[in-house]
Amino acid sequence: MRISPLQTNKDINNKFSFNSVQKPKQNFNCKTINNLSNYYYLPLSFSGNRTYSSDKNELFEVPSHFLIGKCGDVPCPACGRKMLNQNQFLQFKEELNAVDESEYINVLEKWQDYMMPVELQAFEDIKQTIKKHTDMRKPNDLRTALVILRHSKLTQLQAIQMRRVKKMRSLAKSLPEEEKAVLMAKLEKLQKIIKKTGEESPFRRKIMIDKISKIKIKNPIKYKKLQDIAASFPTSNDIDSAWIVKYSGKNKLGEDWTSYDIALRLLAPSIANTDHILAYSTEQGHDDITNYMSMHTGCNTRKSNKSFLQWYYEDKKLRQQSMEDYFKKADELISSGQVDNPKYTDYVAKATETIREVSKGKVEIKL
């Protein structure tokens, strides 16, 4: 099978039909993958700063020349769970396309080892719901299961959000009168949005939080505190309840997310993407393999442009273990000749050295 590089999304839609793609071989080693073009076709809105509609099931072209990410089954250095390569994702889509939506759950079950933690928890919630309901009321598709779960998950999410509002309110009380009045008025609006159960409210809530984080506060410490609380509102990237509320509602076009959309979104963030150890945009990291780690697309989105140490200390134990597992696997692939490119001979030594330098010796990767 050969996929030729395509230039635009339109080209992809015209020329690239998954139903016509030949079934990939079960063997996912790197040599197989290297025979493909140097392009990934990344679904959804997970390619950094590009802007496009994330609500269509379109695939987008993202150039990636980093070979570790093209090997299937490499553990993710952020969360430790396995990463998918593009071939595996194509196979997953083919399996979905071959069955009725009532069987999506069985297809997903086969691939659940690749799901990231939040998506895996959401999938567990869905499975529990299907198991719990019997006979007539038994949901047989993902959309119905999510709709059943919506009410209880929305209640959970609202409680967490209201705790954040409370924190902001006590911060407001410590501000000068004028600043306090502006913040209090915005919090009043936010609270109303949080309490609404309408399907479009998650998007409106985010707009409101963004507005709040832009309120001018003279005291830099209090301003920073407001930013931190605003950033701590959970999103569908952070917890299963937010994930379920989002996908049991409507997309930005005002349409229901279908079971097919939901199935794709449970697994698509698990595709391997290329991370810059030293952030490319904010820390002037090199665009070079010595500064690369392959990472789940979703985990990479969550890492965003955080500094390496900020990201590392979010969950020190998990990150240390996951990076060691990642580099061990990379070393194994390179030394066994699976990654067939001489440029990679020193990859593990050099990238782990980058980590040591970036962290000023605080983080050592032991192999």
Ligand SMILES: [Zn+2]
């Ligand atoms: Zn991950």
